[in-house]
Amino acid sequence: MSDLSLLTSIYANVEHFASLIDTVIEHARTSATPTPGDAQKRLGQLLVDAGDQGQASQSYEALMLDSLLRDPSGETPLDLPQLGSRLLGGAISSSDQKQLEILAQGLERERSAVAGRLRGRG
Numbered sequence: 001m002s003d004l005s006l007l008t009s010i011y012a013n014v015e016h017f018a019s020l021i022d023t024v025i026e027h028a029r030t031s032a033t034p035t036p037g038d039a040q041k042r043l044g045q046l047l048v049d050a051g052d053q054g055q056a057s058q059s060y061e062a063l064m065l066d067s068l069l070r071d072p073s074g075e076t077p078l079d080l081p082q083l084g085s086r087l088l089g090g091a092i093s094s095s096d097q098k099q100l101e102i103l104a105q106g107l108e109r110e111r112s113a114v115a116g117r118l119r120g121r122g
Contacts (some may be wrong), residue, residue, distance in 0.1 A: 001119065004118070007030065007114055010068075011115065013065075013068065014111045016067060017046075017064075018108065020039055020043050022104065022106045023039040023093070024037075024100060025101065027039065028040075028092040028097055034091035036087060036088065036089075041087075044085070044088035046061060046062050046065050046084065047083050047084025048080075048081045048088070049062030049084075050062045050063075050065045050066035050081070051066075051081030053067075053107050054066065068106075068110050069103060069107070077106060078103070083096060084099075085107065
């Protein structure tokens with residue numbers, strides 16, 4: 001796989017995860033129901049699976065999400081499995097929303113970095 005193809009794939013993954021997080025945040029702000037929607041369930045399961053880099057679930061998506069959310073020192077900013085479990089459980093608290101926003105900000109930084117590398121290739 002060429003560098004350009006790899007960067008394009010990473011960029012698409014970042015966009016996908018950011019969109020999923022944005023959907024969950026927006027639903028939490030506008031919905032009064034404590035029942036998790038499909039996007040919330042999907043994100044919750046991805047975060048739970050990312051706790052072991054997708055090994056138990058054999059999820060490439062969870063592995064990718066985990067790697068995208070790690071900081072330069074290799075640490076994740078939050079307890080992803082715990083946040084995922086709360087998302088799967090139902091209503092999202094304001095603390096959970098703030099944690100989702102932290103994840104979204106991390107993905108935005110990653111998106112900007114990948115976009116810069118893509119522009120450098122063009």
